[in-house]
Amino acid sequence: MSNHEILKILEQDARTTPERLATMTGMSAAAAESAIRDAEAEGAIVKYKTVVNWEKAGVQKVWALIEVKIAPQRDRGFDAVAERIYRFPEARSVYLVSGTYDLAVQVVGDTMQEVATFVANKLAPIEGVQGTVTHFLLKRFKEDGDILEGPAPSRRQPYAL
Amino acid sequence: MQQLARWLGLGARPPRRALVSRRVQGIPPSGIRKFFDLLSTMEGVISLGVGEPDFTTPWHISEAAIAALGQGYTMYTSNYGLLELRQEVARYLKERYGLAYDPKTEILITTGVSEGIDLAMRAILDPGDEVMCPEPSYVSYMPCVALAGGVFVPIPTREEDDFRVRASALQARATARTRAIMMGYPNNPTGAVMGRGDLFGVAEVAARHSLLVVSDEIYERLVYDEKHTCFASLPGMQERTILLGGFSKSYAMTGWRVGYACARAEIIEAMMKVHQYTMLCAPVMAQMAALEALRTGDKDVEEMRADYDRRRRVMVAGLREIGLPCFEPRGAFYAFPSIKGTGLTSAEFAEKLLFEEKVAAVPGSAFGESGEGYLRCCYATSLGEIEEALARMGRFLRRHKQ
Structure with a gap:
């Protein structure tokens, strides 16, 4: 179960460190690291990569x-x-x-x-x-859960009680 | 000539009276108003001073409201709110807490818990009636009591007690004039929760003194590592309780302004009377959105809750790491660290932090005297911002080390 929690977090941000994963889930850093190793070994984690919007980088594809x-x-x-x-x-x-x-x-x-x-x-x-x-x-609007235009600006007031 | 002058409003005038009523004058201005103003002139500020989700409303809920507009849902509803929505609220409370409310007479749809608090106070208070509130408390409680002619009686809560209110403290302040206990758990600003056992103590005091209990449960779904107990579900308490709930925090729907009040029919009838003459009804498109939220929004709530929980752990661990003692908040989305070690008041701390490091947080003193020495830090903001804010606060603390 906590294994799934770790996968969910990494799916959103592959750069989350084992220490941070441990803090976020309440498990020990060692347990988080071994959960990651297990997931890698069984292929649950396929690879770590970056979502690139090539148009924004000036490259036409x-x-x-x-x-x-x-x-x-x-x-x-x-x-x-x-x-x-x-x-x-x-x-x-x-x-x-x-x-x-x-x-x-x-x-x-x-x-x-x-x-x-x-x-x-x-x-x-x-x-x-x-x-x-x-x-x-x-036109590519959204890919694999990510809106390629980037997030909409926040409308939130900076202070509220 | 004199007559003409008088007619024009010149010359002798009747004794001047203040433009603003004494009752409103008696309400102190919000202590943090100046922060709002300061903040708007600054750039690059990270705000932990917010009090609402950073998620936008789940799209299927917004979409339901758009569709409702297309179908002509642009008119008044019943003063009580759409019957379908009241039925859905009744179903929700039954399934989740085992509570039975009659959707026809015991549920009122409000424009959020904020209106619910006002309605409850106006419906139950006579001049001079006292309302006991655990403090630090949400900022609206005191003014709403005062505007309804009541007397606000703060009951300080302490960090040693995890900011839970002690039954003995309520018992000690109960008088013949006490009409109600008003409390909000999970708590804004402390993040405290009250377990079933703790609430039993409150229930005993309420029963002994024949008090009503106004239970603001707007954060009921944002509870971590334990289960929320709805106060009205305690034995014998439903008839004494005005339960206030809403959609703003659970479903990220703050701007929609929709919530509900549940109580026995006489009280709901009285609250509806005030509501019908002041608000008429909650906006129909927001009610349609709320209907969709209750019917199919449960998964969204759970996902958002899990996400807040991760950030909560990062925030609390980070505050402790930079040297601010912080009790474990188990609800809402606030951490309430102690800044007493710096020797600064919470207002000084918040102001210096904003100027020197561009981090905005709310001084605990904004929530009553017992909030002095603490800072409300909202973690409903991105992990990147939480990290950066913690780094800036750490730098600030090193500089102001005593």
Whole structure:
């Protein structure tokens, strides 16, 4: 349970130190550190990273969501094709979904040409891929729980009783 | 000529009387008003002087109010408030505290607990009636008692007692004129809570002297490491209690101005009488938001509570680390460290801290004499700001070490 508490805090701020985690949860620093080590070992913590808004850094990137229709294979279902897709670093996220297509793939590249080339030359020709529909993203508002514009200004009065 | 002068309002005038009533003049100005003014002229200030959540209202609640406006909920409601909301309040109190209130006659929707306090005092006090309040106390209690013609009787509480009020202290100050005990736990400004056993003591005094108990439970959901006891749920106490609750703190809805009062029908009827002539009803869109909050907002409350709890631990540990003794606050979102070791009064401390280090906090003396020597620090602010404020306060303390 307190393990989950630590994961919740780290999910919000990966830089929270074990000492601070200990203070925040009321557990000892040693217990917090071992909880982190356990979570890392069992893969509950995948990695620590930073959410970057590249536009704010002056770097233009092109994002696309790609619907992929695939033919499932005997014994391996969708997994084999999915793996051949997610091995590409261009594929930022790959999900198996219900509905009219099978895989939802998020792709990022430096130019529209680069993304289009990836889809046409790398993704579509994979054996088992029956068709793709590419949606270029026009604006990213919110990603993985974070509003990319940054927080709204506080309307709070500095003093209240 | 003389007649014309008189007609124009010139010449001899009747003896001048003050523009403002004696009753209002008798209420001392807020001691920290000058801090507000100072603060507005400064930049880079970290404020621990706030008294409200730093979360905005959970979006589904705001969205419900927007949808309500779209559906034409722009009119007066019943003076008692929307029946659906009163029913939902009744359900909530039943499920959470086992209390049974009749939504038709025993629940009144108010514009927050602030109005509830005023209504309660005006409904139950005759001139000269005394109201005992544990002190340090929320700043509205004394003026609301006075404006209703009552006499405010502060009952000092102490750090040694974790700022809980002792039944013996209430017993010692009860007189034939005592009408009520008014208390707020979890407490603003101390963060103190009263456990079931502590409240039993208060209940005994109330029963012995036939007192009403006005229980301000606006912070009921912000309790850490223990369970809140609703005073009205003690045996025999529901009929003596005016329970005041609201949405501001639990659901981060301070600006909506909506809360409720629960009591026996005669009292609610009397409070409603004042409410209908002064407020008419709580804003309907806020009532619609409150309805959504009670129906589906429980998860939000728990998440926010857990978040305050983490910050509470950081604040208390940090204050102790920089050398300010701080009792463990188990409710609300305030820490109440002692600054007695500095030799400064709490007003001096707060003023110097603001000027020298740009950290704003509220001097304990703003909450009554027994708050002297303490500082109210609100931890409903980001961890980054809490850390920076603690660092600045640590520097300040080193400089003012005795």
